[in-house]
Amino acid sequence: MSKDSPNAASPSPARQRRSSDQVTLSQVAQAAGVSPITASRALNSPDKVSDSARLSVLQAVEKLGYVPNLVAGSLASSRSRLIAVIVPSLINSVFVEVIKGLQETLGAEGYQILLGNTDYDLDREYQLVRTFLGWSCSALVTAGLRHNKACHTLLANWDHPIMEVMELGKGMDLNVGLDHVAAGRCMAGHLIDKGYRHIVYVGARLSQDYRASMRFDGHKAVLKEKGIDAPLLELDTLGSLQAGAEGLAQVLAQYPHTQAIHFANDDLAAGALLAAQRQGLNVPGDIAIAGFNGLPLGQHVTPQLTTILSPREEMGRLAAKELIRRLSGKNVYRRQHDVGFTLQTGGST
Amino acid sequence: MSKDSPNAASPSPARQRRSSDQVTLSQVAQAAGVSPITASRALNSPDKVSDSARLSVLQAVEKLGYVPNLVAGSLASSRSRLIAVIVPSLINSVFVEVIKGLQETLGAEGYQILLGNTDYDLDREYQLVRTFLGWSCSALVTAGLRHNKACHTLLANWDHPIMEVMELGKGMDLNVGLDHVAAGRCMAGHLIDKGYRHIVYVGARLSQDYRASMRFDGHKAVLKEKGIDAPLLELDTLGSLQAGAEGLAQVLAQYPHTQAIHFANDDLAAGALLAAQRQGLNVPGDIAIAGFNGLPLGQHVTPQLTTILSPREEMGRLAAKELIRRLSGKNVYRRQHDVGFTLQTGGST
DNA sequence: CAGGAAAATGGTAGCGCTGTCATGATAGCG
DNA sequence: CGCTATCATGACAGCGCTACCATTTTCCTG
Known part of the structure; x- marks a missing residue:
């Protein structure tokens, strides 16, 4: 009856306390026979207390199933x-x-x-x-x-x-x-080295994915230096295999002479590559495809995807x-x- | 000089205070001309304070750039x-x-x-x-x-x-x-319906990925009911396209009569499918491949991957x-x- | 063994906020 | 107009922990 129940009706408590029944550091300290602050140190800076104190605190922690209240600790410190x-x-x-x-x-x-x-x-x-x-x-x-x-x-x-x-x-x-403008330049340079001249850059929501648009800036700059037009196709969905397939279709419809597509990322590029395969298009014979990121997927499709590896x-x-x-x-x-x-x-x- | 700087040297402070220079709710309350508790309510239960109080609190918040200390709030509540x-x-x-x-x-x-x-x-x-x-x-x-x-x-x-x-x-x-044993049964049933009899289950680290091993349990049970042997190949790497390719190779070497492979997930299955393509194997003519999860990738490879769609x-x-x-x-x-x-x-x- | 440095421990006072209760202000009703 | 419901506000205390300083104990070293 008069056990130490947490809700023992005090004589005339002006105010009800709302303590959770959680084990606190003070209880651990008491069980270990040290002060709360020593218990705190035993757990947080063990080399500042004696071996015996540390041991008895750790035992008390174990015995009581103490879980430190990190919220309180953070507030205090x-x-x-x-x-x-x-x-x-x-x-x-x-x-x-x-x-x-x-x-x-x-x-x-x-x-x-x-x-x-x-x-x-x-x-x-x-x-x-x-x-x-x-x-x-x-x-x-x-x-x-x-x-x-x-x-x-x-x-x-x-x-x-x-x-x-x-x-x-x-x-x-x-x-x-990493420098995304340089990455865009790098890939554009590669495509030009390979002899492609009709190159379309395909991105998804470039206003949001502005890193992809920085890559386009690099891409565009290189083509401009060569006096080549740099058309951009912007998709309205986020990058995905599906979007890549759609990107391919749109490019083929809109820019029929395209020789190479520089996709803003590997998801798009792989989606286009797989779609091209389904349609019986030859990659890179009919259309060359390049991506960005170096996702594993790109290394497993045939032909392997040309991409830029980013160390994520x-x-x-x-x-x-x-x-x-x-x-x-x-x-x-x-x-x-x-x-x-x-x-x-x-x-x- | 005697502005209200936070570090104003008090006459003889027994102890240095370690307050951060952060704006507190009390400061907001003071600026708004209400008590701290009213300010608290204005932010956390707006319908419990008058419109005027709420407004002035919000203005003070804006003016002082107050950011609530969630740690303190959590501790208190x-x-x-x-x-x-x-x-x-x-x-x-x-x-x-x-x-x-x-x-x-x-x-x-x-x-x-x-x-x-x-x-x-x-x-x-x-x-x-x-x-x-x-x-x-x-x-x-x-x-x-x-x-x-x-x-x-x-x-x-x-x-x-x-x-x-x-x-x-x-x-x-x-x-x-979802019920993984049932999912395993489902796919095994499908493979049997399709006429395959030499079926290998390929998983990666099944002791860790025990949901994949539950699917194997279902798979095994179905085959056993048909009196068919259910060999298991366990890979030691985590699931990936690369691991799938290796799984395919190992199965072909170890169980040359295999007609179908039931992979523990789509990464493995897609890796195997793409690897099979690279090797000129016909899927499903030479080897049938099934996966689990319904990842987008599986829908974009040719042929499309048979899989079990989980609503993640x-x-x-x-x-x-x-x-x-x-x-x-x-x-x-x-x-x-x-x-x-x-x-x-x-x-x- | 004195003297002082270092190590170990503890007391006190909050960290910034909110739960609880109490009170004052406003409204409702016969 | 007196009395009670309702709303708005505030005072108080404390959530569980650690920083700060003070004190005690231990360990050297000459």
């Missing part, structure tokens, strides 16, 4: 070990691979990822940033250098590391990526390493890292 | 609006699609996803669960029904909704998924809806939801 990661899409496997690289490296250091998806909407990005700052994230990773005004202001006044990945340029803080997981890992370096207070030698890219010529061009 | 999501892999696009479905639906209700990746390691899952419980997550979503003992204990004592997705069975709380995004959306229903205190009519699957016959069998 204003450090959360959370890293906000904001990407424009989860469907596009490219970003997932970057996330994987980040997660491997950050996870090993005890950081947790708080994931946000903008669906290529900069206003949505701003909302996510606000939310994430509210979680006192230790750092923020975002795909791309473009933000809306409010977001820019918010980030500029934030005093934690910011890592912008994917592309290279003048960023807010740290930056790991590597980008994530490098970004994570640089963040960790910064977060542990070390000097950052370079704010900007170019991970480069590789032209991978297959049989499709 | 012990509600975080975070949803833990634990998946075994990010490379496998299947889980990413489920995450996308979850995120769409949960995001619309103001929940944030805390993402964890176990790499198919149940001990790692336990660690993630501990961490996530420490964040006072509102709910937890995990892929699969299997957990290690410690994890099971932890979850069983946790008093928030738990949603187990992907497969169907006796779960801890809520469950949305739908699974995520349904799981999210059920969670939201539970979190908003409504009754849950059914703890278990079968999202089903569809046999999709292509030219590959």
